[in-house]
Amino acid sequence: MTELSKTFDPAEIESRWYAHWEGKGLFRPERPGAEPWTIVNPPPNVTGSLHIGHALDNTLQDILTRHARLKGKDALWVVGTDHAGIATQMVVERQMAERQEKRTDFTREEFVAKVWEWKAQSGGAITRQLRRLGCSMDWANERFTMDEGFSKAVLKVFVDLHRQGLIYRDKRLVNWDPGLGTAISDLEVETREVNGKFWHLRYPLADGSGFISVATTRPETMLADMAVAVNPEDERYKALIGKRVKLPITGRLIPIIADEHADPELGSGAVKITPGHDFNDFEVGRRAGIEARDMLNMLDAKAQVTQVADGLIPADLIGIDRFWARKQVVERLEAEGFLERVEDRVIQTPYGDRSGEVIEPWLTDQWYVDAATLAKPAIEAVTSGKTRIVPKTWEKTYFNWMDNIQPWCVSRQLWWGHRIPAWFADDGRIFVAESEADAQAQAGEGVALVQDPDVLDTWFSSALWPFATMGWPEDADPTLHGRYPNDVLISGFDILFFWDARMMMQGLHFMKDVPFRTLYLHGLVRAADGAKMSKSKGNTVDPLGLIDKYGADALRFFMAAMESQGRDIKMDEKRVEGYRNFATKLWNASRFCQANGIGGSATLEPPAANAAVNKWIVGECVKAIQSVDLALAELRFDAAANAIYHFVWSQFCDWYLELIKSQIDDETRAVAGWVLDQVLVVLHPFMPFITEELWHALAPRAHELIVAQWPMVDARAIDPAAAAEVDWLIDFLSTQREVRAEVNVPPGARPALYVLGHQTVAGSADPATFPDALIHRFDRYRATINRMGRVDVVTFLNTGMRFDLKSGERESRVGETPLLGSGVQFVVGDDTYFIALEGTIDLDAERARLAKSIAGAEKERDALAARLGNASFVERAKPEAVEKARADHADKAAEAERLAAALARLG
Structure with a gap:
């Protein structure tokens, strides 16, 4: 037991206590026989630093973990970091560029060694920052998605899924990031509104009988067009279905096909079909019988024009960037009379969320997971209640995505990550195995094999987090010693599909049970004006700065109280x-x-x-x-x-x-x-x-x-009786304080207090019904009322008794009628009180002050009401401005009402 200092200094105690807890191993789950309780953290990127979203997410997890520990449970909070393929490779390549080095200056093995070296030196920033927040994680068993044990789990899952036909290789369109040189997922694409153009082009019919008009936002892709589609019900074009057009510039002949994708109400009703460079066109092409292997791809991995199969793209366009190619193609179309007109249009444009490059739909061979098959048990798990989603309102979003889930592209064209365990033979055969030796055994002696250079999507490995962190597949216990399923998962709603749903799919498939019993989805931390935080807007908040200023406890409590x-x-x-x-x-x-x-x-x-x-x-x-x-x-x-x-x-x-x-x-x-x-x-x-x-x-x-x-x-x-007694005392003291404050009674003043009697139905006081019990309450608490209520004397009018609270003396004045003079009344419970204010305050001046304050509050209230009654303001103003006006109106209305009540009390 030590004497507390006069001032509370968070910084001094936080580092000391955290080091003490961790040093004594108090975060370890070491309670044999106790009920196990488990939560895993969403592994932050190894490149990351603590942001305000992390602060919210991990505060909520720590509250539940510490609560479970205090409840006597064997609480385990699994901690670890994600290898973050794209992000980590970008960080290391950026550092190399500062030394005028490139990744390709080194072998793959040399580059990966440099990444591991970076991790050893700089990869622990986020975990040190989590400690500052107070996170009671099991640091003794910190995991990393590329540590040896976890990597074994990743290899096993890939090989098993491939053996079961749930992982396969296919040629499809992907979101290609030319800046990073890799495929990325739909979830890593952000759509921005960009001012662009809508070009209307004339494609001549091959028989020379006329033209058909098409419109596009990407005229350069016409170099790889494979059809023009019209709606089968569009009377304008029924006679043209089956005919061919001759493409400008390349002279290639392509068919006019019927497909409901063409909207008769949009543009000319005819659309150009480039299946190798548009997701909708890809599906139209497949419906038209065009195999993916035959679809034309006019761009290379850097989004530069490359020759297509028929070799008809002009040589001077080969090798130029797609946007420069757009300019060149438009100029040629205009010069040759094939450009009808150009419209200005706002275009929804996809960008890579990390590179900032415009994403290119690109036709390439990749590895895919049959997500639709894996999603079925995950849908049933939520439907049946095996996993509950909190708040329940997110269930609809979950079901909508899972019901319409697409094949999951899991290969990435990077060097950092889990290399895909597939080996290619010269004859085109592919061998998938957990090791090269196993692959060679499958291929047979003398067959030369080359391993797939691609790595797995980061989310593929993190989908195994709830069970791979517990020792699977080495540990044969299907419950992993009571740690699977985890009790709860907490995550932001923004990774519901990135991570949460994928854990559901993989957990159910490999562990035959849900990965967590409860999924809690929290919101985003936004700027004070409600805007989404972003570095470009300059409205981000550094949680470490808040900890420095106010302490971790204050930040944590804010997060909890606001969640x-x-x-x-x-x-x-x-x-x-x-x-x-x-x-x-x-x-x-x-x-x-x-x-x-x-x-x-x-x-x-x-x-x-x-x-x-x-x-x-x-x-x-x-x-x-x-x-x-x-x-x-x-x-x-x-x-x-x-x-x-x-x-x-x-x-x-x-x-x-x-x-x-x-x-x-x-x-x-x-x-x-x-x-x-x-x-x-x-x-x-x-x-x-x-x-x-x-x-x-x-x-x-x-x-x-x-x-x-x-x-x-x-x-x-x-104890209800004791509660009623003290509640009365608190109600009396707080009401009396409020009344005194409202009419500006000086803090040190001790005006006389009168108890007028019981409230009647009409609201007036009836001295004849005044209860003796109240006298006894004043007697029991006279010292407290004297000290805290600043009351020296109280007079009970129904008995004429004058009670001195300081001395405890009582004096009967039966028959006397005291001159109360001017004052203020208030009610506590059923009893009416009167504070005599003659000589204590200037009553006329106080009435004038209250009247002026009431007028001011009412004026502001009415002005705000008028603004809120203006439909133009409500519809056009920012939502936060309307919300503030409503809050201000409510405050002013309440203020006017309170002041009017105070004036009424003065009489």
Whole structure:
């Protein structure tokens, strides 16, 4: 037990306690016989640094992990990082470029060695930052998606899926990133609106009978056109179906085909079909009987024009960039009379989210997973409730994507990553095996083999995270010693398809069970104005800067308190500062307790109590714990945080500690110490550092707070009679304070107080019905009311009794009718009170002040109402501006109402 310093310094305690927890192995799951509880973190990129989204995601995971540990469970939080194929290769190549080196200056093995060297030196930044946030992860078993054990799992999954016909090689269109030189997934493509053109072209009929008009946003691709499509029901073109057109520039003859893809209402109703460079055209081509191997591809891997099979592209166009080719093609079409007109148009353009390059649909051979087959059990798992998605509203999105899932392209043209375990023979045969030796055994002696140079999509390996991190496939236990399925997964909704759905598919296929019982999807952390954060906008927030300024506990509590299921979080630094103030308030309350002989509790059960105020605080503490328990069970992080916040700030600090100041006896010390212990335990998952510090400062402890016992509350500890008694006292004191403040009674003034009597139905006071019980309440709490309510004398009009709260003396003045003069009335419960204000304040001046304030509030209220009543404002203004106007209107309306009530009280 150490004396607490006067000031709360988060930085000093955070590094000390984290090193202590990790050094003693307190994050390890080492409770034999205890119920296992498991969560895995979404592995951050090894190249990453802590951003505000990480702070939210990992705070929520840590709250659940620490809560499970306190509940006596054998809690395991698996930690690790993802090798992040594209991102990591980009980082290393960028560093090489600074030394005027290129990847291709080295062998593949030499380059991969450089990446491993980079990881050893710089790849641990994100894990060090997670420690600063307070994440109680099992660092002793940190995993990496390319460590030896994990890589074995990846190889086994690929080989098994291939053997089962669920991985295959196919020629299809992919999203090709010319900047990175690799295929990327649909999920890694971001669509931007770009000002572009819509070119209307005239394709001459081969028989010389006329032209057919087509329109395109990519005129350069006409070099690889293979058909013109018209709708089979379009009367304008029925007679042309089956005829051919002669392509401008190349002179190639292509057919006019019928396909419902052509919309008669769009443009001319005829569309050019380039199956090698457009996803829709690819499907049209296949319906027309064009095999993928026969589709023309007019671009190379750098998106430069290359010759097509018939060799008809002019030589001077070969080797030029696609956008320069566009300019050249348009100029030729115009010069030869094939350009009808050009329209300006905003075009939805795909970009690579990492390279920033315009994505090119490109025809190439890749490896694919039969995602549709794997998706079926994953759909059924959510339908049946084996896995519940929270919030439930995300189920519809999940089902929609899974029901319409496309083949998953899993090969990437990189050097960093899990190399695809496939070997090619000269005769075109492919051998898939977990090792080259196994592949050679399949091929036979003397057959030369070359391994596929591609690597697997990063998400392919991370889809195995819930079971490969537990020792699969070496561990034969199908439940992996009770760690599979994991209890819960927490992730941002933005990786529902990148990662969560793919874990469902792979987990069910290989482990025959769901990977997690609950999937919790949180929103995004947005800028204060509701905009999405981005570096280009300059509105990102550095969580480490907030930790430096306010402490990790304050940032964590902000994240929890603001996390409301299904909603994004608006970043508000003032709120973070407010939770730092909350931590300071708890610190100062603990110092008060320590100074008054209140220490840690010796019992888990609440101590016996006779005083109503002690019975009340025990009951309120029990109710707060019940609220937190219920909220965490329902994954209502905001409700859990707010329940403990309001109990600590209002009931414990503002009221209980104030109410007991004049009566700190042994019973009160025992009760206060017990309640403070419960506060520290329940608050620990949210604010681990300050609670651990206070836990040890208040008493010698046999163990750290992180492994203490969660309170087992009993509703029988709630005493309704004591609660009613103290609730009345709090209601009286707080109402009286508010009334005094409203009419500007000086803080030090002690005007006379009169109890007029019971409220009648009509709202007036009836002295004849005034209860004796109220007199006894004033008697029991006279010292508190005198001190906190600044009341020296109270007069009960129905009895004529004058009660001196300072001395306790009573004086009967039956028959006298006191001249109350001017003052203010208020009601508490059924009783009406009157504060005499003659000589205390200038009543006329106060009435004038209130009237002026009312007029000002009403004017602002009405102006805001007029603005909100203007349909143009509501429709055209930014949503956040409308929301602010509504909030301001509500505030001004409430202010006007409150001030009017105060004026009415003055009479």
